[in-house]
Amino acid sequence: MMLIRPEQPSDFTAIRAVVATAFAGSQYGYSGESELVDQLRQDGDVVVALVAEDNENNENNESGEVVGHVMFSRLQQPLQCVTLAPVAVLRSHQGTGFGSALIKQGLAELEQDGQWLAAFVVGAPQYYQRFGFSVDAAARFETEYPKEVFMARELSPGGLDRCTSSSVVFAKAFACIAES
Template sequence: MAIAIQPARPADAADIDHVLTTCFPRPAEAKLVRQLAIDGELVLVLIARDEATNAVQGLVAISRMDVAIGGDPAPAVALAPLAVLPDHRGGGVAEALVTAAIDHMRRAGALLMFVLGEPGFYQRFGFTTDAAQGFDSPYAGPFFMALELQGGLPCGPRGVAHHAEAFAALAQGA
Protein backbone atom coordinates (compact mmCIF):
# COMPACT_ATOMS: atom_id res chain seq x y z
CA MET A 1 0.00 0.00 0.00
CA ALA A 2 1.49 3.34 -1.05
CA ILE A 3 1.31 6.36 1.25
CA ALA A 4 0.77 9.90 -0.03
CA ILE A 5 1.88 12.71 2.29
CA GLN A 6 0.27 16.08 1.61
CA PRO A 7 0.00 19.42 3.40
CA ALA A 8 -3.42 19.75 5.00
CA ARG A 9 -6.05 22.00 3.45
CA PRO A 10 -9.13 23.54 5.10
CA ALA A 11 -11.21 20.71 3.61
CA ASP A 12 -9.16 18.25 5.72
CA ALA A 13 -10.43 19.62 9.06
CA ALA A 14 -12.84 16.72 9.66
CA ASP A 15 -10.13 14.15 8.87
CA ILE A 16 -7.70 15.90 11.23
CA ASP A 17 -10.27 15.87 14.02
CA HIS A 18 -11.09 12.20 13.32
CA VAL A 19 -7.44 11.12 13.54
CA LEU A 20 -6.75 13.07 16.74
CA THR A 21 -9.91 12.04 18.57
CA THR A 22 -9.42 8.39 17.56
CA CYS A 23 -5.72 8.21 18.45
CA PHE A 24 -5.74 9.97 21.81
CA PRO A 25 -7.78 9.04 24.89
CA ARG A 26 -8.82 12.63 25.56
CA PRO A 27 -9.81 15.52 23.29
CA ALA A 28 -6.87 17.70 24.37
CA GLU A 29 -4.71 16.97 21.29
CA ALA A 30 -7.51 17.92 18.90
CA LYS A 31 -8.05 21.11 20.91
CA LEU A 32 -4.30 21.75 20.81
CA VAL A 33 -4.15 21.67 17.01
CA ARG A 34 -7.24 23.89 16.72
CA GLN A 35 -5.78 26.39 19.21
CA LEU A 36 -2.40 26.43 17.44
CA ALA A 37 -4.24 27.27 14.21
CA ILE A 38 -6.33 29.99 15.87
CA ASP A 39 -3.24 31.51 17.50
CA GLY A 40 -1.33 31.53 14.19
CA GLU A 41 1.34 29.22 15.64
CA LEU A 42 0.66 26.24 13.39
CA VAL A 43 3.35 26.11 10.70
CA LEU A 44 2.35 22.91 8.92
CA VAL A 45 0.06 19.90 9.16
CA LEU A 46 0.87 16.94 6.96
CA ILE A 47 -1.73 14.26 6.27
CA ALA A 48 -0.96 10.68 5.28
CA ARG A 49 -3.45 9.07 2.91
CA ASP A 50 -3.68 5.75 1.13
CA GLU A 51 -2.79 6.55 -2.50
CA ALA A 52 -5.37 4.12 -3.88
CA THR A 53 -8.37 5.02 -1.70
CA ASN A 54 -7.45 8.51 -0.44
CA ALA A 55 -8.42 7.31 3.06
CA VAL A 56 -6.71 9.23 5.86
CA GLN A 57 -4.12 7.23 7.82
CA GLY A 58 -2.43 9.76 10.08
CA LEU A 59 -1.01 13.24 10.52
CA VAL A 60 1.76 15.30 12.03
CA ALA A 61 1.57 18.92 13.16
CA ILE A 62 4.44 21.42 13.29
CA SER A 63 4.25 24.64 15.32
CA ARG A 64 6.48 27.62 16.02
CA MET A 65 8.72 27.79 19.06
CA ASP A 66 10.42 30.68 20.84
CA VAL A 67 14.07 29.60 20.87
CA ALA A 68 17.24 31.55 21.57
CA ILE A 69 20.92 30.75 21.04
CA GLY A 70 23.54 33.21 22.23
CA GLY A 71 20.75 35.64 23.08
CA ASP A 72 19.47 35.74 19.51
CA PRO A 73 16.24 34.21 18.20
CA ALA A 74 16.72 30.93 16.34
CA PRO A 75 14.11 29.63 13.89
CA ALA A 76 12.76 26.48 15.53
CA VAL A 77 9.67 24.32 15.46
CA ALA A 78 7.98 21.62 17.52
CA LEU A 79 6.82 18.33 16.05
CA ALA A 80 3.58 17.44 17.86
CA PRO A 81 1.26 15.74 17.74
CA LEU A 82 2.08 12.75 15.56
CA ALA A 83 -0.87 10.38 15.19
CA VAL A 84 -1.56 7.28 13.10
CA LEU A 85 -4.92 5.52 13.07
CA PRO A 86 -4.74 2.10 14.79
CA ASP A 87 -5.41 0.10 11.59
CA HIS A 88 -2.40 1.72 9.89
CA ARG A 89 0.23 1.43 12.63
CA GLY A 90 3.34 -0.58 11.89
CA GLY A 91 3.18 0.09 8.16
CA GLY A 92 5.58 3.02 7.90
CA VAL A 93 3.01 5.83 8.10
CA ALA A 94 4.58 7.51 11.16
CA GLU A 95 8.05 7.26 9.62
CA ALA A 96 6.83 8.79 6.35
CA LEU A 97 5.15 11.66 8.22
CA VAL A 98 8.21 12.47 10.34
CA THR A 99 10.55 12.27 7.34
CA ALA A 100 8.31 14.59 5.31
CA ALA A 101 8.03 17.05 8.22
CA ILE A 102 11.82 17.17 8.58
CA ASP A 103 12.24 17.72 4.83
CA HIS A 104 9.65 20.53 4.79
CA MET A 105 11.24 22.33 7.73
CA ARG A 106 14.78 21.99 6.33
CA ARG A 107 13.60 23.61 3.10
CA ALA A 108 11.80 26.32 5.11
CA GLY A 109 15.07 27.23 6.86
CA ALA A 110 14.31 26.16 10.44
CA LEU A 111 17.46 25.52 12.47
CA LEU A 112 15.99 23.16 15.04
CA MET A 113 13.05 20.81 15.39
CA PHE A 114 12.10 19.73 18.91
CA VAL A 115 10.04 16.72 19.92
CA LEU A 116 8.85 15.30 23.21
CA GLY A 117 8.59 11.58 22.62
CA GLU A 118 9.96 8.07 22.75
CA PRO A 119 13.73 8.17 22.09
CA GLY A 120 13.70 4.69 20.51
CA PHE A 121 11.42 5.99 17.77
CA TYR A 122 12.75 9.52 17.20
CA GLN A 123 16.47 8.77 17.37
CA ARG A 124 16.28 6.96 14.03
CA PHE A 125 15.60 10.38 12.42
CA GLY A 126 18.55 12.02 14.17
CA PHE A 127 16.76 13.53 17.19
CA THR A 128 18.94 13.50 20.31
CA THR A 129 18.71 14.64 23.90
CA ASP A 130 22.20 16.14 23.45
CA ALA A 131 20.87 18.59 20.83
CA ALA A 132 18.16 19.69 23.29
CA GLN A 133 20.46 19.98 26.31
CA GLY A 134 21.03 23.43 27.72
CA PHE A 135 17.74 24.84 26.46
CA ASP A 136 15.43 26.19 29.15
CA SER A 137 12.19 24.25 28.70
CA PRO A 138 9.53 22.93 31.06
CA TYR A 139 9.78 19.68 29.07
CA ALA A 140 13.55 19.21 29.55
CA GLY A 141 14.41 15.63 30.38
CA PRO A 142 15.04 12.24 28.78
CA PHE A 143 12.15 12.53 26.30
CA PHE A 144 12.91 16.11 25.16
CA MET A 145 14.97 15.87 21.97
CA ALA A 146 16.01 18.11 19.11
CA LEU A 147 17.26 17.73 15.57
CA GLU A 148 19.64 20.22 13.96
CA LEU A 149 18.10 20.82 10.54
CA GLN A 150 20.79 22.91 8.85
CA GLY A 151 23.93 20.97 9.83
CA GLY A 152 24.98 23.07 12.82
CA LEU A 153 23.94 25.76 15.25
CA PRO A 154 25.21 29.30 15.84
CA CYS A 155 27.75 29.76 18.62
CA GLY A 156 26.66 30.93 22.02
CA PRO A 157 24.88 29.69 25.08
CA ARG A 158 21.55 28.02 24.59
CA GLY A 159 18.62 29.93 26.00
CA VAL A 160 14.88 29.41 25.99
CA ALA A 161 13.05 26.71 24.07
CA HIS A 162 9.41 27.50 24.65
CA HIS A 163 6.54 25.83 22.85
CA ALA A 164 3.51 27.84 21.74
CA GLU A 165 1.16 28.82 24.57
CA ALA A 166 -1.43 26.25 23.50
CA PHE A 167 0.87 23.49 24.79
CA ALA A 168 0.51 24.76 28.37
CA ALA A 169 -3.19 23.75 28.37
CA LEU A 170 -2.23 20.28 27.10
CA ALA A 171 0.39 19.89 29.85
CA GLN A 172 -2.20 20.86 32.46
CA GLY A 173 -4.57 18.17 31.21
CA ALA A 174 -7.14 20.58 29.78
Protein backbone atom coordinates in the same frame (compact mmCIF):
# COMPACT_ATOMS: atom_id res chain seq x y z
CA MET B 1 -0.52 3.38 -1.58
CA MET B 2 0.57 6.19 0.70
CA LEU B 3 0.29 9.88 -0.15
CA ILE B 4 1.76 12.63 2.05
CA ARG B 5 0.44 16.14 1.35
CA PRO B 6 -0.23 19.46 3.14
CA GLU B 7 -3.40 19.54 5.24
CA GLN B 8 -6.41 21.42 3.79
CA PRO B 9 -9.41 22.91 5.60
CA SER B 10 -11.51 20.09 4.15
CA ASP B 11 -9.32 17.63 6.14
CA PHE B 12 -9.87 19.25 9.54
CA THR B 13 -12.73 16.98 10.65
CA ALA B 14 -10.87 13.84 9.61
CA ILE B 15 -7.69 15.09 11.31
CA ARG B 16 -9.57 15.68 14.56
CA ALA B 17 -10.81 12.08 14.47
CA VAL B 18 -7.38 10.64 13.63
CA VAL B 19 -5.65 12.54 16.43
CA ALA B 20 -8.32 11.83 19.06
CA THR B 21 -8.54 8.11 18.32
CA ALA B 22 -4.77 7.60 17.95
CA PHE B 23 -4.08 9.13 21.35
CA ALA B 24 -7.04 7.45 23.02
CA GLY B 25 -5.41 4.12 22.23
CA SER B 26 -1.86 5.16 23.05
CA GLN B 27 0.28 4.64 26.13
CA TYR B 28 -0.08 8.38 26.79
CA GLY B 29 -3.89 8.35 26.84
CA TYR B 30 -5.92 11.16 25.30
CA SER B 31 -5.16 14.58 26.78
CA GLY B 32 -6.49 17.11 24.32
CA GLU B 33 -4.18 16.70 21.34
CA SER B 34 -6.88 17.42 18.75
CA GLU B 35 -7.74 20.65 20.60
CA LEU B 36 -4.02 21.43 20.54
CA VAL B 37 -4.02 21.05 16.74
CA ASP B 38 -7.02 23.38 16.40
CA GLN B 39 -5.52 25.95 18.79
CA LEU B 40 -2.12 25.99 17.05
CA ARG B 41 -3.89 26.72 13.75
CA GLN B 42 -6.06 29.39 15.34
CA ASP B 43 -3.01 31.11 16.85
CA GLY B 44 -1.20 31.13 13.51
CA ASP B 45 1.70 29.12 14.94
CA VAL B 46 1.67 26.24 12.44
CA VAL B 47 4.74 25.98 10.24
CA VAL B 48 4.17 22.64 8.52
CA ALA B 49 1.10 20.39 8.78
CA LEU B 50 0.79 17.27 6.68
CA VAL B 51 -1.70 14.45 6.28
CA ALA B 52 -1.11 10.89 5.17
CA GLU B 53 -3.70 9.37 2.90
CA ASP B 54 -4.18 5.68 2.35
CA ASN B 55 -5.20 5.13 -1.28
CA GLU B 56 -5.08 1.34 -1.05
CA ASN B 57 -8.78 0.81 -1.80
CA ASN B 58 -9.15 3.79 -4.06
CA GLU B 59 -10.08 2.60 -7.53
CA ASN B 60 -11.83 5.76 -8.76
CA ASN B 61 -8.95 8.17 -8.29
CA GLU B 62 -10.86 9.95 -5.51
CA SER B 63 -8.99 11.29 -2.52
CA GLY B 64 -8.05 8.57 -0.08
CA GLU B 65 -8.75 8.18 3.61
CA VAL B 66 -6.80 10.45 5.96
CA VAL B 67 -5.03 8.01 8.28
CA GLY B 68 -2.26 10.15 9.75
CA HIS B 69 -1.28 13.69 10.59
CA VAL B 70 1.77 15.63 11.79
CA MET B 71 2.15 19.23 12.89
CA PHE B 72 5.27 21.38 13.36
CA SER B 73 4.75 24.71 15.13
CA ARG B 74 7.00 27.69 15.83
CA LEU B 75 8.46 28.06 19.31
CA GLN B 76 8.20 31.21 21.40
CA GLN B 77 11.88 30.58 22.26
CA PRO B 78 14.39 30.08 20.78
CA LEU B 79 13.37 31.95 17.63
CA GLN B 80 13.54 30.13 14.28
CA CYS B 81 12.87 26.80 15.97
CA VAL B 82 9.92 24.43 15.79
CA THR B 83 8.41 21.62 17.78
CA LEU B 84 7.10 18.40 16.30
CA ALA B 85 3.72 17.70 17.94
CA PRO B 86 1.44 16.01 17.72
CA VAL B 87 1.95 13.15 15.30
CA ALA B 88 -0.80 10.57 15.04
CA VAL B 89 -1.68 7.56 12.91
CA LEU B 90 -4.91 5.56 13.10
CA ARG B 91 -4.36 2.34 15.05
CA SER B 92 -5.41 0.29 12.01
CA HIS B 93 -2.46 1.78 10.10
CA GLN B 94 0.20 1.98 12.80
CA GLY B 95 3.47 0.16 12.28
CA THR B 96 3.27 0.41 8.48
CA GLY B 97 5.41 3.48 7.90
CA PHE B 98 2.84 6.30 7.85
CA GLY B 99 4.24 8.04 10.93
CA SER B 100 7.82 7.85 9.61
CA ALA B 101 6.80 9.16 6.20
CA LEU B 102 4.97 12.13 7.75
CA ILE B 103 7.88 13.06 10.01
CA LYS B 104 10.55 12.66 7.30
CA GLN B 105 8.57 14.75 4.82
CA GLY B 106 7.95 17.47 7.41
CA LEU B 107 11.64 17.63 8.40
CA ALA B 108 12.68 17.71 4.73
CA GLU B 109 10.35 20.65 4.04
CA LEU B 110 11.70 22.54 7.04
CA GLU B 111 15.29 21.92 5.95
CA GLN B 112 14.53 23.05 2.41
CA ASP B 113 12.89 26.21 3.69
CA GLY B 114 16.30 27.24 5.02
CA GLN B 115 15.12 29.64 7.75
CA TRP B 116 14.77 27.09 10.59
CA LEU B 117 17.56 26.34 13.07
CA ALA B 118 16.30 23.30 14.95
CA ALA B 119 13.34 21.11 15.86
CA PHE B 120 12.45 19.92 19.36
CA VAL B 121 10.24 17.00 20.35
CA VAL B 122 9.00 15.36 23.54
CA GLY B 123 8.45 11.63 23.26
CA ALA B 124 10.00 8.19 23.11
CA PRO B 125 13.73 8.41 22.18
CA GLN B 126 13.55 4.90 20.65
CA TYR B 127 11.12 6.27 18.09
CA TYR B 128 12.46 9.78 17.41
CA GLN B 129 16.17 8.94 17.23
CA ARG B 130 15.60 7.35 13.80
CA PHE B 131 14.78 10.84 12.51
CA GLY B 132 17.99 12.35 13.92
CA PHE B 133 16.58 13.62 17.25
CA SER B 134 18.64 13.08 20.38
CA VAL B 135 18.44 13.78 24.09
CA ASP B 136 22.10 14.86 24.03
CA ALA B 137 21.45 17.55 21.42
CA ALA B 138 18.77 19.06 23.69
CA ALA B 139 20.73 18.71 26.94
CA ARG B 140 21.94 22.32 27.20
CA PHE B 141 18.41 23.75 26.85
CA GLU B 142 16.14 24.49 29.79
CA THR B 143 12.67 23.01 29.55
CA GLU B 144 9.65 22.18 31.66
CA TYR B 145 9.65 18.65 30.19
CA PRO B 146 11.56 15.69 31.65
CA LYS B 147 15.06 15.71 30.19
CA GLU B 148 15.01 11.99 29.32
CA VAL B 149 12.20 12.49 26.78
CA PHE B 150 13.22 15.92 25.51
CA MET B 151 15.07 15.84 22.18
CA ALA B 152 16.42 18.15 19.49
CA ARG B 153 17.64 17.93 15.92
CA GLU B 154 19.24 20.56 13.70
CA LEU B 155 17.40 21.83 10.64
CA SER B 156 20.37 23.76 9.30
CA PRO B 157 24.12 23.32 9.85
CA GLY B 158 25.16 24.51 13.32
CA GLY B 159 21.53 25.42 14.02
CA LEU B 160 21.55 24.45 17.69
CA ASP B 161 24.68 26.54 18.39
CA ARG B 162 23.03 29.48 16.66
CA CYS B 163 19.99 29.46 18.96
CA THR B 164 19.93 32.77 20.83
CA SER B 165 18.03 31.46 23.86
CA SER B 166 18.89 28.48 26.04
CA SER B 167 15.35 28.11 27.29
CA VAL B 168 12.79 26.32 25.15
CA VAL B 169 9.22 27.61 25.23
CA PHE B 170 6.68 25.91 23.00
CA ALA B 171 3.85 27.82 21.32
CA LYS B 172 1.27 29.14 23.78
CA ALA B 173 -1.33 26.54 22.74
CA PHE B 174 0.72 23.91 24.57
CA ALA B 175 0.29 25.74 27.87
CA CYS B 176 -3.48 26.15 27.31
CA ILE B 177 -3.87 22.44 26.67
CA ALA B 178 -1.72 21.52 29.69
CA GLU B 179 -3.94 23.65 31.95
CA SER B 180 -7.29 22.33 30.66
